[in-house]
Amino acid sequence: MILWESEYRRLYGLAGSVILLAAVLAIYFPTLSGGIHPVDDSGIIDLYTGSPALSQILLPSSGSYYYRPLIELSFYLDNLLWGMQSSMLHLENILLHASNCLLVYFLATRLLSDLDQQTSGPWLALLPSLWFALHPVQVEAVAWIAGRTDLLLAFLLLSASHCWVSWLETPTWLRLAVTMLFMTAALLTKETAFVFTAVMAMLAAAWLGSATARQRLVAMTVMAVPTLVVLLAVVLFKQGASGFSRLLVATNLSPLRATWELLVAVGFYVKKLIIPVPLNFAIVQVHPAYGLLGVLALALLCWLWFRQRRAAALFVAALLLLFPPLLLVIKPVAWTSVAERYLYLPSAFAALGGLLLYRATAVHTYCATMIALLLLVLASYAMLAHQRTILWGDKIAFFEDAIKKSPEFGSLYNEQGGILLRQHRYDEALAAFEQADRLNRRDSMRLPIKANIMLTKLAREDYEGARRFFFQLFANKQDAPAEFLELLYKTDSKRMAGVASLQQQCVARDLLETLELLYQKRPDPFWRFRSGQVALAVGDRHRAAELFKDAYTAATVDAHYKGAAKRYLERLERLP
Numbered sequence: 001m002i003l004w005e006s007e008y009r010r011l012y013g014l015a016g017s018v019i020l021l022a023a024v025l026a027i028y029f030p031t032l033s034g035g036i037h038p039v040d041d042s043g044i045i046d047l048y049t050g051s052p053a054l055s056q057i058l059l060p061s062s063g064s065y066y067y068r069p070l071i072e073l074s075f076y077l078d079n080l081l082w083g084m085q086s087s088m089l090h091l092e093n094i095l096l097h098a099s100n101c102l103l104v105y106f107l108a109t110r111l112l113s114d115l116d117q118q119t120s121g122p123w124l125a126l127l128p129s130l131w132f133a134l135h136p137v138q139v140e141a142v143a144w145i146a147g148r149t150d151l152l153l154a155f156l157l158l159s160a161s162h163c164w165v166s167w168l169e170t171p172t173w174l175r176l177a178v179t180m181l182f183m184t185a186a187l188l189t190k191e192t193a194f195v196f197t198a199v200m201a202m203l204a205a206a207w208l209g210s211a212t213a214r215q216r217l218v219a220m221t222v223m224a225v226p227t228l229v230v231l232l233a234v235v236l237f238k239q240g241a242s243g244f245s246r247l248l249v250a251t252n253l254s255p256l257r258a259t260w261e262l263l264v265a266v267g268f269y270v271k272k273l274i275i276p277v278p279l280n281f282a283i284v285q286v287h288p289a290y291g292l293l294g295v296l297a298l299a300l301l302c303w304l305w306f307r308q309r310r311a312a313a314l315f316v317a318a319l320l321l322l323f324p325p326l327l328l329v330i331k332p333v334a335w336t337s338v339a340e341r342y343l344y345l346p347s348a349f350a351a352l353g354g355l356l357l358y359r360a361t362a363v364h365t366y367c368a369t370m371i372a373l374l375l376l377v378l379a380s381y382a383m384l385a386h387q388r389t390i391l392w393g394d395k396i397a398f399f400e401d402a403i404k405k406s407p408e409f410g411s412l413y414n415e416q417g418g419i420l421l422r423q424h425r426y427d428e429a430l431a432a433f434e435q436a437d438r439l440n441r442r443d444s445m446r447l448p449i450k451a452n453i454m455l456t457k458l459a460r461e462d463y464e465g466a467r468r469f470f471f472q473l474f475a476n477k478q479d480a481p482a483e484f485l486e487l488l489y490k491t492d493s494k495r496m497a498g499v500a501s502l503q504q505q506c507v508a509r510d511l512l513e514t515l516e517l518l519y520q521k522r523p524d525p526f527w528r529f530r531s532g533q534v535a536l537a538v539g540d541r542h543r544a545a546e547l548f549k550d551a552y553t554a555a556t557v558d559a560h561y562k563g564a565a566k567r568y569l570e571r572l573e574r575l576p
Contacts, residue, residue, distance in 0.1 A: 103158040430453065
């Protein structure tokens with residue numbers, strides 16, 4: 001009889017895994033043709049296509065915003081294996097999400113076994129796993145290549161949770177060591193892992209097992225060591241972690257105001273877990289009324305702690321994993337202070353807490369009705385997630401949707417303008433960039449948006465307009481960054497071809513001045529080569545020869561212009 005029950009549970013566990021995998025593939029299959037998202041994805045592709053040194057990936061540097069070597073190593077390997085093909089990057093995200101769904105399923109199954117449930121366990125464990133798999137807020141993490149950070153973090157911490165639960169059931173040093181290995185890897189993936197020691201305490205409260213209270217305390221003390229080491233390194237050295245270090249700096253908000261802002265964010269995230277719509281990539285404002293929901297949620301959690309502690313412990317674990325993103329509300333260091341992807345890992349623990357709460361409170365008479373309602377919710381989630389996934393593949397429609405929901409967020413118009421510019425829809429692109437400029441409130445985006453406006457004028461062949469725009473921004477060329485000087489060079493190069501021969505000398509002198517400044521700010525021999533071409537075009541052969549010689553001497557062996565510079569130089573030297 002025992003063998004029959006074991007085989008029954010094994011087969012139903014396998015069936016549940018197949019259902020989960022099929023659901024994930026059905027929802028997220030469209031992302032394989034979704035291409036590259038302009039926010040962050042394009043930067044990732046450009047960086048790793050350039051084959052950065054492995055030392056740059058693994059070692060902290062002062063130029064890095066975060067120190068996340070494991071996620072960076074994964075992109076480094078992507079470039080080695082399949083040249084950063086977007087379809088493969090999306091496939092990896094899908095497979096990571098599918099793996100996380102299976103990990104939630106196995107945790108739910110073990111949780112039910114811990115409660116000594118019978119054959120209903122595998123099927124009941126499937127419900128919270130499907131809720132995690134199909135929830136629409138997961139789309140942002142899965143459909144966005146840059147979302148891999150949250151997916152990989154979840155995989156490592158859910159794996160660590162499995163090992164930790166195994167240790168709680170049967171304490172051995174090997175299980176504890178594997179738990180620490182996964183946790184350390186998570187610490188090198190994203191800063192959220194810093195709270196995992198506290199999450200372990202909540203799991204210890206939710207799981208029974210044979211580990212004694214003293215063993216659990218000693219184990220959690222040991223597990224806190226890698227967290228403290230990494231945190232100390234960030235505080236002392238701050239290299240490769242400037243974004244994280246900024247969170248350590250005091251904020252201008254008063255403690256009372258900061259507490260209320262946190263409560264507003266908690267209420268917003270709780271609502272998102274239950275009612276995910278409207279789905280929005282750029283959430284810039286959260287209504288203060290959500291603070292009341294945050295207060296209510298925390299009050300219910302406190303009440304639940306005394307009534308159903310095991311379920312409450314898992315909800316507290318979810319809140320702990322949400323705590324690092326909550327700090328962004330007080331000290332913004334990311335695109336937006338709140339985001340749907342921040343719920344990815346917390347929702348896994350919330351699903352497990354919901355499972356325990358259901359088992360503890362469900363009345364047998366209404367179980368079928370409750371499950372039917374949950375299946376209806378899951379069907380609506382699946383439909384929303386699939387629609388959202390398709391929207392992520394249509395970049396114009398995606399930003400139109402985001403702008404409709406956050407019309408005052410200037411950066412959205414900037415990204416929309418970039419897509420329109422690549423599609424040669426110049427008038428629409430210029431209108432989008434100008435709107436971005438009007439609405440922009442981020443000082444870091446001021447010059448990039450201005451550069452896009454000038455670039456669009458240049459693409460429209462409005463050379464005089466592009467030049468006027470440059471000098472509206474910078475009274476003197478010396479004040480302009482290299483990016484703007486390069487745009488001015490391109491503008492005047494186009495102008496030179498269209499002016500009368502008498503004016504070409506004047507434009508050429510202007511071009512040479514621009515290229516000299518550009519070389520000073522960005523010492524690339526290529527600008528010497530271009531200067532030589534301009535000097536040659538206006539008949540200054542002596543100056544051209546000097547410039548071509550400089551370019552040829554300083555250029556790398558594989559520089560595409562090195563051979564041309566040599567030929568120009570040889571030709572000029574043969575002339576009388």
